[in-house]
Amino acid sequence: MQTQIRLRLSFSHLLVLIIGMVLAGILVWIAVENIYLITQRENLLAQARLTAAALEGSPVPSFSPDSYSQTTNVSPGIHTRLLNEGGAVVIGVPFPEGEDPVQVPLSEDPGFVPAAELIQRPEIQSALAGVPETSVRIIKALDGRRVLYAAAPVFGEEGKVINLVYLATPLPDRGLPGNLSLQLISAVLLAGLFASIAGILLARGIARPLEKLDQAAAAVSGGDLSQQVPAGGNIRELDNLGQTFNKMTDSLRQSDQAKNAFIADVTHELRTPLTVIKGTVETLEDGGLDDLAGRGKLLNSMNLETNRLIKLVNDLLVLTRSDAGALSLDIQTFDLGELVQTRCEVMEPLAIQKAVQFEQEKPTGFQPLVIGDPNRTAQVLDNLLNNALRYAPRDSKIVISLENPGAQIQCSVSDSGPGISREHLPLIFERFYRVDKSRNRESGGTGLGLAIARSLIEAQDGSIRAQSKTGEGTKITFTLPAGKLPIN
Numbered sequence: 001m002q003t004q005i006r007l008r009l010s011f012s013h014l015l016v017l018i019i020g021m022v023l024a025g026i027l028v029w030i031a032v033e034n035i036y037l038i039t040q041r042e043n044l045l046a047q048a049r050l051t052a053a054a055l056e057g058s059p060v061p062s063f064s065p066d067s068y069s070q071t072t073n074v075s076p077g078i079h080t081r082l083l084n085e086g087g088a089v090v091i092g093v094p095f096p097e098g099e100d101p102v103q104v105p106l107s108e109d110p111g112f113v114p115a116a117e118l119i120q121r122p123e124i125q126s127a128l129a130g131v132p133e134t135s136v137r138i139i140k141a142l143d144g145r146r147v148l149y150a151a152a153p154v155f156g157e158e159g160k161v162i163n164l165v166y167l168a169t170p171l172p173d174r175g176l177p178g179n180l181s182l183q184l185i186s187a188v189l190l191a192g193l194f195a196s197i198a199g200i201l202l203a204r205g206i207a208r209p210l211e212k213l214d215q216a217a218a219a220v221s222g223g224d225l226s227q228q229v230p231a232g233g234n235i236r237e238l239d240n241l242g243q244t245f246n247k248m249t250d251s252l253r254q255s256d257q258a259k260n261a262f263i264a265d266v267t268h269e270l271r272t273p274l275t276v277i278k279g280t281v282e283t284l285e286d287g288g289l290d291d292l293a294g295r296g297k298l299l300n301s302m303n304l305e306t307n308r309l310i311k312l313v314n315d316l317l318v319l320t321r322s323d324a325g326a327l328s329l330d331i332q333t334f335d336l337g338e339l340v341q342t343r344c345e346v347m348e349p350l351a352i353q354k355a356v357q358f359e360q361e362k363p364t365g366f367q368p369l370v371i372g373d374p375n376r377t378a379q380v381l382d383n384l385l386n387n388a389l390r391y392a393p394r395d396s397k398i399v400i401s402l403e404n405p406g407a408q409i410q411c412s413v414s415d416s417g418p419g420i421s422r423e424h425l426p427l428i429f430e431r432f433y434r435v436d437k438s439r440n441r442e443s444g445g446t447g448l449g450l451a452i453a454r455s456l457i458e459a460q461d462g463s464i465r466a467q468s469k470t471g472e473g474t475k476i477t478f479t480l481p482a483g484k485l486p487i488n
Contacts, residue, residue, distance in 0.1 A: 008100055010455070014196060014199065017192065017196060017199055018192075019194050021188060021191070021192045021195070022189075025188045025267055026043055028188070029184065031178075032176060032180070032184060033176055036176055036177075037136070037148075037171070040148055040169070041134040041148065041150070042170070043149045044134060044149075044150040044167055045133075045134050045152070046150055046166045046168060047134055047150070048132055048150040048151065048152035048165045048166075049132055051090075051152070051165045051167070052132075052152040052154045052155075052164075052165040052266070054152060055090065055154045055163060055165065056154055056155050056156070064482065065469055066409070069081070069403075070427050076378075080461060081193065088424065089103050089104060089165075089166050090163050090164070090165055090166070090368055091103070091104055091118075091153070091163065091164040091165075091166055092162075092163055093128065093161055093162055093163055093164060095115040095118065095119050096115045097165050098106060101113065101115070101319045102114070102118050104116045104118065104166060104358070105149075105166060105167060105168035106170070119350075120431070120447055121137075121149070121151075122135055122136065123135040123149050123150065123151040124151050125165075126151065127151035127152055127153045127161070127164050127166075127486055128153070128161060128164070130153050130155075131153075132150065132151065132152040132153065133151055134148065134149060134150045134151075135148075135149045136148050136149075136171070137149060142346045145170055145171070145173060146170070146171040147168050147169070147170050147171065148168065148169050148170075148171055149166070149167065149429070150166075150167045150168075151164055151165070151166050151167075152164070152165045153165075156426070158478065177259065178282045181318065189393070198291040208333075209229065209230060209241075209242060212239065213229050213245060214445060215240065215248075216228070216229050217245070220249060220456050225249055225252050225253040226249075226253070227254055228246050228249065229242045229245055229246060230242060235259050249324065257315055258421065264318065266348075266432075267469050270309070270312070271304035273306070273308045273309050273312075274305075274309070274390070276301060276302070277304045277305050277306065278283070280298045280299075280302045281302075281303055282303075284466045301457055312448075315448045316448075317454055318452055318455065318456070319451060319452060319455055322455035322458075323455075327376075327455070327459050328458060329373040329376060329460065330371075330373045330374075331371060331372060331460070332371070332372075332373070332374070333369055333370070333371055333483035333484070334370065334372070334374045334377075334483075335367060335368065335369055336367070336368040336369070336377070336402060336409055336411060336480065337360075337362060337366075337402055338371045339374055339381065340360060340379060340381060340400050340402070340411065342378070342382040343361065343378055343382060343385060344358040344360070344385070344400065346382075346384045347382070347386070347389065350386075350389055351389060351398075354389060354392065354394060355394045355395050356389060356392050356394070356395075356396055356397070356398060357396075357397050357398070358385075358397075358398050358400065359399050359400070359402075360398045360399075360402075361399070361400070361401040361402070362397060362402040362403070362405075363403070364402065366404065368402045368404065368411075369408045369482065369484065370409045370480040370481060370482060370483050371460075371480065371481045371482070371483040372460040372462070372480045372481070373456075373460060376456045376459070376460065377456070377460070377480070378455060379452070379453075379456060380452075380453045380456050381411075381413075383449040383450065383452060383453045384413040384453060384476050385398065385400075385413060386449065387449060387450070387476075388413055388414075388415040388417070388474075388476075391415055391417030391418060392415040392416060392417050393416065393417060396415070396417075397415045397416070398413065398414065398415050399412075399413075399414045400412070400413050400414075402412070404482065407481065407482055408462070408479040408480060408482055409479065409480055409481075409482050410477060410478075410479045411477070411478055411479070412476065412477040413474055413476050413477075414473060414474070414476075415473050415475075415477040416472075416473040417467045417473050417474060418470070418471065418472070418473075419469050419470045419471050419472050419473055419474055420468040420469075420474055424467055425466060427451055427452055428466055429453075429464070429466070430451060431447065431448055431456045432447040432448065432451075433450040433451075450466075450476075453478070454475075457478045457479075461480075461481055462478055462479050462480040462481070463478065463479050464476065464477070464478040465477055465478075465480075
């Protein structure tokens with residue numbers, strides 16, 4: 001059974017919180033209990049010292065233990081403490097011999113223990129040696145309750161231990177007094193409550209953007225590419241996820257628009273030649289074949305449109321293979337300068353018709369060897385030279401320059417035509433894009449030439465870019481990896 005992420009996060013947080021609070025509560029309880037016991041030891045030991053100091057040089061007093069049932073401690077830094085009844089006795093030194101009973105604080109119950117047993121207690125041994133000491137002991141007669149003892153020496157005139165002050169006070173059954181335990185438990189529960197509320201709010205803050213992302217993803221899978229999710233929260237990973245999702249939907253939307261535009265452009269490009277061919281065929285069927293004078297023009301028109309269709313299909317095939325990474329390339333080292341010269345000679349008749357001259361520029365003695373496919377590079381040069389001839393004014397020059405700026409050979413084709421405005425320049429390598437929408441397809445081409453050039457150059461590990469200003473002509477530059485002469 002699937003559950004919502006908000007419930008899972010809340011449950012996980014509460015589970016971790018409970019485990020953490022239990023562990024923290026145990027540690028805090030132990031720490032507070034230790035602090036409480038240390039404080040009790042210090043207080044009781046301070047009272048034993050004060051009582052011993054008051055009795056220095058005096059004989060063992062002959063009064064009942066009740067006389068010391070309320071012994072107070074007012075030494076600096078230690079809180080005043082009130083002992084339980086029978087909390088203090090004075091024991092004479094030396095101890096009686098044998099099994100004679102010796103009175104102990106009534107908190108121990110019974111109040112008398114054999115002297116041989118009493119002297120074995122570590123706090124008594126320390127006090128007999130002149131050092132006050134405390135000890136905690138479990139008393140079976142009190143149902144296993146813990147009792148805190150403090151023993152302090154009473155010194156005589158010669159500095160000898162003449163008596164012992166022996167104090168005792170019962171400790172709480174659970175290590176801490178009831179009111180302190182209640183306060184500690186209340187503090188832990190209150191902290192747990194606040195932590196639970198904070199955890200639920202945090203889980204909601206994490207779950208809400210994920211829920212919106214889930215809803216948006218479901219909408220995108222249904223074809224709605226306009227979905228966007230908030231990406232301005234305080235959690236970096238969720239913000240990055242939201243931004244990535246928004247970029248993805250933007251990319252999908254652009255791809256979908258490009259696909260629709262591509263289909264529309266291809267349809268438009270195919271419609272014109274097919275319409276001409278269909279009209280020509282219908283004319284021939286209606287008797288045009290018998291018209292010997294007009295038949296040649298009709299067949300020539302059909303041939304031109306058929307060639308146009310073949311070129312368009314070939315161009316689309318090149319782009320499709322390039323997109324799929326299936327473009328066949330014959331990579332080798334060749335002289336780009338010789339290839340430029342050959343393509344200029346091929347284009348020379350068209351240049352003469354437009355009264356345009358080709359001019360090649362390259363450093364003296366420079367042999368522009370490149371690594372690539374000469375046939376595909378020739379296709380790129382034909383596209384660039386054809387574009388330059390289409391826009392170059394009469395009696396102008398088209399300059400083809402070759403340079404070696406580094407690890408690549410650079411080839412530029414420049415014309416002095418009308419140029420391209422800034423808003424159109426970034427788009428000229430897009431498929432079916434025409435700067436001048438009013439140009440017909442006979443003079444303006446299909447808008448695939450530069451797109452094909454970019455695909456072919458990038459397939460050869462090169463790059464291509466355009467520079468242009470309105471009224472100052474256009475310069476298209478491509479680069480290919482530099483090659484070396486083979487070593488014989």
